[in-house]
Each structure stands twice: as structure tokens, then as C-alpha cells.
Amino acid sequence: MTEAISSLSSTAISETHGDGKRRGFWSLACQRFRDDGVGMASLIIVAAFFVVVLLSMSGMAASGWNKEVAIHDAPPDLWGLLKPAAPTAMKSLAQRVEEETKNAAQAQSKEALPPLTVTDPLAETLQALNASEETSTAKKEKRASLPFGGDRWGRDVLSKTIKGTQTSVIVGLSAALLATFLGTLLGALAGYYGGRTDDALNWFYSVFSAIPYLLLILAVAAVLQQRGVTTVILILGLTGWAGVFRLIRAEYIKHRGRDYVQAAHAFGVPDRRILFFHILPNVSHVVLVNISILAVGFIKAEVILSFLGFGVKVDEVSWGSMLNDAQSELILGRWWELVAAGGAMALLVTAFSLLTDAMRDALDPKIQRTS
Amino acid sequence: MTAYIIRRLLQMIPTMLGVVLLLFVLFNWVGGDPAYILAGKNTGEAQIANIRHQLGIDRPAYVQIGIFIKQIVTADFGASWSTNEPVSDILKTRLGPSLTVMVPLMVLGTLLAIALSLIVARFRGSLTDRMVMVACTVGMSISILVYIIVFQYVFAYRLGWFPVQGWGDSLWKNLTTFAALPILIGLCVGLAPDLRLFRSFMLDEIDQDYVRTARAKGLSEARILWIHVLRNASIPIVTYVMAALPGLLVGAFLIERFFSIPGIGREVLLAVERSDFPVIKAITVYVAAATMLANLAADLIYKAVDPRVELK
Numbered sequence: 001m002t003e004a005i006s007s008l009s010s011t012a013i014s015e016t017h018g019d020g021k022r023r024g025f026w027s028l029a030c031q032r033f034r035d036d037g038v039g040m041a042s043l044i045i046v047a048a049f050f051v052v053v054l055l056s057m058s059g060m061a062a063s064g065w066n067k068e069v070a071i072h073d074a075p076p077d078l079w080g081l082l083k084p085a086a087p088t089a090m091k092s093l094a095q096r097v098e099e100e101t102k103n104a105a106q107a108q109s110k111e112a113l114p115p116l117t118v119t120d121p122l123a124e125t126l127q128a129l130n131a132s133e134e135t136s137t138a139k140k141e142k143r144a145s146l147p148f149g150g151d152r153w154g155r156d157v158l159s160k161t162i163k164g165t166q167t168s169v170i171v172g173l174s175a176a177l178l179a180t181f182l183g184t185l186l187g188a189l190a191g192y193y194g195g196r197t198d199d200a201l202n203w204f205y206s207v208f209s210a211i212p213y214l215l216l217i218l219a220v221a222a223v224l225q226q227r228g229v230t231t232v233i234l235i236l237g238l239t240g241w242a243g244v245f246r247l248i249r250a251e252y253i254k255h256r257g258r259d260y261v262q263a264a265h266a267f268g269v270p271d272r273r274i275l276f277f278h279i280l281p282n283v284s285h286v287v288l289v290n291i292s293i294l295a296v297g298f299i300k301a302e303v304i305l306s307f308l309g310f311g312v313k314v315d316e317v318s319w320g321s322m323l324n325d326a327q328s329e330l331i332l333g334r335w336w337e338l339v340a341a342g343g344a345m346a347l348l349v350t351a352f353s354l355l356t357d358a359m360r361d362a363l364d365p366k367i368q369r370t371s
Numbered sequence: 372m373t374a375y376i377i378r379r380l381l382q383m384i385p386t387m388l389g390v391v392l393l394l395f396v397l398f399n400w401v402g403g404d405p406a407y408i409l410a411g412k413n414t415g416e417a418q419i420a421n422i423r424h425q426l427g428i429d430r431p432a433y434v435q436i437g438i439f440i441k442q443i444v445t446a447d448f449g450a451s452w453s454t455n456e457p458v459s460d461i462l463k464t465r466l467g468p469s470l471t472v473m474v475p476l477m478v479l480g481t482l483l484a485i486a487l488s489l490i491v492a493r494f495r496g497s498l499t500d501r502m503v504m505v506a507c508t509v510g511m512s513i514s515i516l517v518y519i520i521v522f523q524y525v526f527a528y529r530l531g532w533f534p535v536q537g538w539g540d541s542l543w544k545n546l547t548t549f550a551a552l553p554i555l556i557g558l559c560v561g562l563a564p565d566l567r568l569f570r571s572f573m574l575d576e577i578d579q580d581y582v583r584t585a586r587a588k589g590l591s592e593a594r595i596l597w598i599h600v601l602r603n604a605s606i607p608i609v610t611y612v613m614a615a616l617p618g619l620l621v622g623a624f625l626i627e628r629f630f631s632i633p634g635i636g637r638e639v640l641l642a643v644e645r646s647d648f649p650v651i652k653a654i655t656v657y658v659a660a661a662t663m664l665a666n667l668a669a670d671l672i673y674k675a676v677d678p679r680v681e682l683k
Contacts, residue, residue, distance in 0.1 A: 207389030210659040212621060215639065222643040222651050223397050303514050304625065308640060323516045330524050342517040349512035 032362040039358025045351035049165060056166040066155065076149035076336045149336035151325055161340045164319040167312055171232050172299035176291045178237030183244025184287055188275050191252025208242045217301065221310040228313045232305060236298045244290050251283040285363035292356040296349055303345060319345045383663045390659045391443070395436055398648050399428065448653045453645040458653045461638060468538060469634030472550045472626065473619040476557040481612055484562060488569035489596050492577055510563035519629045522556045536631040553626045568611065572604045606677045613669030617662040
């Protein structure tokens with residue numbers, strides 16, 4: 001009850017805010033959004049994730065996620081906050097560091113032996129490789145612990161998580177944009193023209209919605225033999241438009257009878273312009289909220305696909321492939337990769353869901369959420 | 372009523388044809404030549420031609436679609452490409468385990484969500500209510516994979532309360548031993564979204580006039596909630612549960628995979644891994660048909676529980 005009153009008063013304030021001028025829809029929506037504490041907090045978290053993605057894409061962060069920087073299964077130390085305690089069955093950390101560094105050095109010296117009788121066509125390349133910076137890291141002492149621990153191959157879990165964030169956010173957003181684009185385009189055509197167009201597109205929609213979503217995704221994944229980020233975006237984007245279609249179609253049916261559309265029609269404005277320049281801005285809030293809803297769903301779906309091995313390639317990393325690694329690591333008592341990947345995903349998805357709710361409340365004040 | 376059912380059944384035909392067409396395009400054209408996938412990598416031209424003839428893909432497209440429809444109607448999809456087991460046998464034997472897990476999960480999950488949502492709805496706006504809603508949002512954000520991995524590790528591997536995985540022949544043993552932890556996990560994963568949804572159904576009813584009247588009559592709060600509100604809120608709940616019914620057939624892909632339950636969901640994943648097209652096609656077609664029938668059943672039940680609804 002108190003919440004209802006406070007939300008009422010805050011809308012009242014926002015509408016009389018300013019110098020008595022009539023304020024536009026978006027300006028009021030922004031005002032409402034700014035007044036929503038949870039919404040702002042979730043926006044900041046989502047924005048932080050986006051910054052991480054940008055850093056990772058530009059190569060400023062996590063570029064060396066694929067390098068073996070530490071001993072295998074290095075425990076986490078959280079920058080010294082956590083004392084790295086190895087399970088009792090394991091050798092002491094110092095011993096392992098020594099051993100693995102020695103092993104690496106030995107392997108290095110073996111490789112450096114000159115070829116015996118047959119001339120190796122790649123010998124020169126190998127020598128050049130050995131001399132280069134890339135492989136000389138193997139000679140360096142491997143680290144005993146990492147901030148978020150290391151995986152089975154001694155790769156930094158923190159870097160992997162950052163790279164995984166990049167995969168998830170890119171897949172989620174691109175697939176959401178693709179699906180929303182398809183759904184909006186088809187929904188606009190069906191809703192505006194009605195008749196035969198509507199029947200045909202509705203039939204198309206009913207076909208897609210008759211197959212349970214996950215089954216449809218898996219069927220498409222079975223057919224597309226290659227794996228990778230682009231494939232995942234295509235799978236999710238091409239199968240996920242049905243919900244948007246239904247919503248946008250309903251909006252266009254509502255708008256096509258309105259006076260402004262009739263007027264534009266009477267002026268002889270071409271249909272193309274009416275559809276996408278006159279009506280679309282008026283339903284853009286529905287589109288925006290839907291991109292956000294779909295992105296959350298697609299992030300979750302990508303993790304499952306990659307976990308099952310139908311998602312990213314072996315040389316790419318995703319929270320799903322990390323969880324796959326974590327499954328076998330957990331049995332050996334190495335919990336950190338599970339916590340890092342699961343935690344990062346839970347944080348992003350929670351923030352994104354709350355952001356979606358806040359956006360919906362700000363953009364559609366008529367709909368009173370029941371909470 | 373009968374006319375309505377017949378009309379709805381007739382409307383399913385074009386949709387079903389669409390599903391058939393979609394699968395045909397997907398598996399025959401989008402994914403490349405199925406003969407190469409079936410034959411593997413080291414094959415000669417003659418062998419490919421032979422396989423193409425066997426699969427019928429050297430014939431015109433309309434003949435092939437005819438063959439596909441005949442396969443669906445007669446439930447004879449030939450043999451699996453990887454195990455040579457007849458596809459109809461695969462479907463028959465895998466359905467039982469899926470249902471063993473999914474039916475109790477569905478019943479328990481729905482009852483639990485109804486009970487909890489009534490309790491939460493009663494304390495609407497209070498701290499308890501808001502804490503529960505926040506917990507639901509966070510709970511929904513954690514990947515289902517994390518739930519399964521952690522529960523399997525803690526309750527089966529560490530504590531040993533349940534077997535880590537496995538499946539037997541006796542229904543009772545399966546239900547009490549092997550399906551117990553999968554059902555528990557399914558309950559935990561499904562509770563948060565169900566609770567949020569059912570709570571909103573309850574709240575839609577709780578402000579209605581008849582509730583105020585019932586209060587004015589001096590009825591107890593428990594009676595109002597459990598008898599008056601629940602009866603009306605059951606309409607959207609029934610629709611929601613009916614819509615979820617086809618999911619029973621598919622089972623929970625991930626749970627079946629983690630616990631090695633030989634159900635339909637695990638079979639789909641295996642088939643996708645092995646490019647076993649006949650199995651995927653058969654399962655997809657039948658589940659799509661079941662989905663449409665379940666939607667019709669949902670509308671009929673909707674009418675039965677709410678006489679105000681007009682069937683168009």
C-alpha cells in the first residue's frame with residue numbers, strides 16, 4: 001500500500017516537474033527510470049559488464065586467457081585475501097611449482113635438440129618459435145595461485161570468465177537484435193495489412209510456436225554442422241522471433257485504425273513510410289523491452305548450448321564451456337571455476353532482468369505491476 | 372462443442388503440414404546432403420548414390436515430402452542412423468523413464484507453487500513478500516546447470532543420500548531411488564518462476580469484490596484464500612499447466628543427461644550429437660502434434676472451469 005502511494009506521488013512529481021512545459025514521452029520515461037533505485041543499480045551493473053566486454057574485445061583484458069600462466073588447478077587467492085590451501089591429498093604448492101617448471105624446462109630442452117638424420121622441414125620454424133616471446137613463457141616460473149584460481153591446464157579463471165562474458169553478451173545482444181528485427185518486420189506487415197498477408201504470416205508463426213523452443217533449437221543445431229559464435233547467434237535469432245511477432249502484430253492492429261495513420265494514408269504517404277516512420281516510433285517501447293527480455297533468455301540458452309557442446313568452438317570460451325570443465329573439477333574439490341562462471345552469469349542475468357522490469361515500468365506507466 | 376473441436380482439429384492440419392515442411396527444408400537442404408552425413412567421410416560416389424536412393428532423396432521434393440508424411444502417419448521412421456534400432460522402438464522405450472521423472476515433478480511442483488503463492492499473496496507488500504520475490508529473481512538467474520552440478524555433487528557424491536546416476540527396471544525403485552534427486556532438482560529450478568507467476572494470478576483475484584464480500588461476511592482469511600481465491604485463480608493456473616504438458620514428453624534434457632536417465636530428452640541430445648536425423652525428426656513431429664492437442668485441451672478445460680468463456 002505504502003509502495004503504491006509513493007509510486008503515485010513520484011509520478012505526480014515527475015509530471016509537474018520542470019517549468020510547466022509539456023514533456024515528451026521519453027523524457028518522462030527517463031525521469032521515471034531515474035527515480036527507480038533498483039533500476040538504476042541494475043543499469044550500473046549491466047553497464048559495468050558492457051565495459052568489461054569492450055575491454056575484452058579491444059584486447060586490453062583477458063587477451064591471454066588461453067595461456068598456461070599457472071600450475072594446473074592453481075587455487076584462488078583473491079589477490080592475497082584468501083590463503084591458497086591445497087587439498088591434503090595434493091603435493092604442497094611449492095613442490096608442484098618446482099616440479100612443473102622443471103618439467104616445462106625439460107620439455108623445452110628436448111624440443112631444442114637438433115634433428116638427427118632426417119632434415120625436418122619445420123626445424124627452422126620451430127627454432128624461431130622457441131626463440132620467440134610466446135613460448136618462452138613456458139620457461140618462466142608458473143604461478144602458484146591466481147586471483148580466481150586456475151583451471152586444469154593452468155589457465156587463469158578470471159581471464160576465462162571475462163572472455164566468457166564477452167561471448168555471452170555478444171551472443172545475447174546480437175541474437176536478440178536479430179530475433180526482434182524479424183519479429184518486428186513480420187509483425188508489422190501482418191498487423192498493418194491484415195487479410196491474406198496476416199493469414200500467411202500467422203500460419204508461419206503457428207508452425208514455429210508448435211515446436212517446443214528447446215527442441216527447435218536442438219534440431220537446428222543438429223543440422224548446422226559447424227560450431228561457433230555466429231552459428232549460435234543464427235540459431236537463437238532465427239528461432240526466437242515468435243513472441244515478438246505476436247506482440248508487435250497486436251500493436252500494429254491497434255494503431256492502423258488511429259487517426260494519424262488514416263491521415264498519413266489520406267496524404268498519400270507510402271505504406272513503407274507509414275509502417276516504419278509513423279507507427280514504429282509509437283511502438284518502439286515494446287520493441288526495446290523485448291530486446292532486453294530476449295537478451296536475458298538468449299544468454300541463458302547460449303550457456304546451455306555451449307555446455308552441451310553445440311555452442312562455441314573448442315578454442316573459444318563461454319560460461320557454458322567453463323561450467324562443463326567445472327563439472328569434472330568439482331569432484332576433485334576445485335570449486336572456483338564453477339563459482340566464477342556461475343556467479344558472473346547469475347549477476348548479469350539478475351541485473352539484466354531487474355533492468356528489464358524497471359524499463360517496462362518506466363516506459364509503460366499504465367501497466368501497474370502487481371508488486 | 373463438437374463442432375468447435377472438429378474445427379480446431381481441422382485447423383491443425385495446415386500447421387502440421389507447416390511443421391513437416393519446416394523439418395523437411397531444415398534436414399534436407401539447410402544441413403547439406405543427408406547422404407554424406409549418413410555415409411561419413413570415406414565413401415565413394417557409388418555408395419553415396421546408393422544411400423541417396425535408399426533415403427529417397429534422388430526423387431523430386433514432393434515425393435520425398437509424401438514419404439515423410441507416410442512415415443509420420445504410420446509411425447514408421449525406419450531405423451536410427453547410429454544404432455540401427457527402429458525409431459518407433461526408441462520412442463516407445465524412452466517415454467517411460469521421461470514420464471517417471473516428469474509426472475511426479477509436475478504434480479508436486481504445481482501443488483507446491485500453489486500453496487506457497489497463496490501464502491506469499493496473503494502477505495503482499497510485506498518484507499517477507501519482497502524477500503521472497505528477490506530470492507525468486509536471483510534463483511531464476513542462476514543457471515540450471517549450476518543447480519544440477521552442485522546438487523549432484525553435494526547430495527549424491529559427497530553425502531551419498533542418492534545414487535549419483537543410474538536407472539533400473541522396476542518402476543518403484545526408479546521412482547524412489549533414481550528419480551528422487553532429479554525430481555528434487557526440478558522442483559528447486561521450477562519453483563521460482565512458477566511462484567512468481569502464480570502469485571500474480573492470486574493477486575489479480577485478491578482485490579476483487581467477492582473477496583471483500585467474503586471478508587464482510589466474516590469468513591476466515593484461510594477459507595477466503597483456499598476456497599474463494601484459489602477457485603478463481605485456478606483458471607489461469609490450469610491453462611498454464613496444460614500448456615506445459617507437452618514438456619512431459621520431452622522430459623528435462625539436462626536432468627536426464629546428467630543422471631543418465633534413458634528418456635526422450637537424453638535421446639534427443641544423443642541424436643543431435645550423432646546427427647541421427649530420423650530420431651530428431653520423429654520426436655519433433657510428435658511433440659509438435661502433442662503441443663497442439665494440449666493447447667486444444669487447455670482451451671476446453673478453460674471453458675469447463677469458467678462458464679463465462681465463449682469458445683470461438
